[in-house]
Amino acid sequence: MKRIPTHSENHMKKILLLILVSVTLSQCQKFAFWQNESKEDTSGAVVTFLQGQVTILNEGKERFASLGDLVKPGDRILSKLGKVDLQTYRGEIIRIKENSDVLFRDFAGSSKPNTDIYIWAGNLLVKSVKLKANETLSISSPTMVAGVRGTVFSFELEKGSVPKVKVYEGAVAVAFKTGPKLIELNDGLSQDHYDQLVKTLEENEVVLEPGESLEVNPSLNELVYLINAKMTASSLTKDELAGFSDISTGISKAESPITPQEKAEAETLVAVNPELVQKQVENNGASSEVTQEIVENIEKEHESKRNTALSNIASDAEKMGLDNEEEIQKHYSVLETIHKSNGEILSGAVVAQLGDIFIVHSTKGVMQLKVDEIEYVEYRNFKVQTKTKK
Structure with a gap:
């Protein structure tokens, strides 16, 4: 018997459709992600915690991240042995772990509803705020997009591998990031394979809930990668498409119990007073004295809150005996x-x-x-x- 989608799943699908449209439009900018038509002074995030060395790239210029730094739309973060926590103007907390390469296409601000993150490689841990109906938080990779509704989750991508998404709280809708119109430009697939691929891409979207993780068909993931990487340049060949016969399955979800270590790390994803972050974004480096005061307060508050979180983790461990x-x-x-x-x-x-x-x-x-x-x-x-x- 065919399962009828729940109201929650239908709502997540509508949200994901809006995100997919937004991601598709942003791809048309041909990687000039910082070229926004409208400027939003409060669109950004602040570095609230830093461990090791992390690099921020902006329009080709590099700098090492430091506590209190602003991260704006178009900025790219590279971490090798470093780790950094960002808190956005809207209140999301994003931890970028070691060996990550992440681009912030957009940030929500006082008058902008969307935070859009692109990950080439690495591992993110995200704690979202409760979003309004018109607000979105999306994380995309070369092959997939995840749409979020007030949640804690991880998004991991190793080069040459399939994306890994796991939900700790709330829900995340995940789908392949491509569409039939891209494929129609190329005759490398037979009609049967084309019809099967379109059907699989259209129907494969899952809503992950706490204790669930994403399972991806590696063959279909590779095909979607080729389509997204080469189709716009009309360089996808029949030989590259040949052999992709295992496209009847795409993405699904599996039970993935939250480990004590994962639960503990999520608890260390602490937030500082939103007013501090908002004031730092609005100041935008205009006053060095104001910046210094804000950074000192951010450092003091984050240290206090993460020490409290670590003490609580230790206390919970002790209670287990x-x-x-x-x-x-x-x-x-x-x-x-x-x-x-x-x-x-x-x-x-x-x-x-x-x-x-x-x-x-x-x-x-x-x-x-x-x-x-x-x-x-x-x-x-x-x-x-x-x-x-x-």
Whole structure:
């Protein structure tokens, strides 16, 4: 029996359709994403937390990110070993993790309803605000677009792989980012394959809910990538299209329980007073004295809130009463050996880490350790060095 979509799913589909139209129009700008017809002074985000080195590119110019920096539409962020948290004027919090390449096509402001993020590679953790009917938050990759309605979720993309989306709170609608009209320009597909591809692309859209993740047909994902990358340049050949016969399935969702580590990291995605961010965006560097005061307040408030979050994570871990390796490994799905700088060795699991603080659940109890107190963390097959040995 065919399942009838719920009201919530129908609503998400309408939102996703609006986002897909917006993304398609933005692609027509041929990557000149900063060339907006109308300027929005309050369209932007502020760096509220920074770990390691992160680069911001704006119209070909590079600079290293620093706390309190403004990120505007058209800015691109590159992180290698760095990590950065942004808070938008509207209140979204976006964590860009290591080895990411992210472009901010647009930001919502006081009179702009859309935040539009494009990810070439990397890993994002996003906490959205509750959006109004006319507001959107979308994250797209070369092959997919995710539309968000007040949620916490991750979007991960490794080069040469399929996008990975997982929802912790709320709901995310995900669909392939292409359309039949693009394909009609090319005769490389047979009529049967063309009809099947169009049908699959039109029908494949899923709404992910908490504890669910995205599953993608790699073959169809690769085909969509080729279409999006080459069709506009009319360079897609019949040979490239040949062999893509496995297009009957596209995207689906699977159960993906939220791990204690994922839950803990989501809790560290803390917000500072929205007025601080809004004031910094509106100031736009006009007054260095105002900027300095705002940055100091952002740093102080974020540190206080993330320390509170880490303390709460440690407290929750203590309440579980796990005190042996078997129980710890079962709960966290990992067992690690933490080598401290003083020579002490702990057996357990790293629950969370932000800034220079690690939360470690060991057989000797739950501890908050500074990075300088840890020599390295040893896993079953590899080691993570936290500092250089002398």
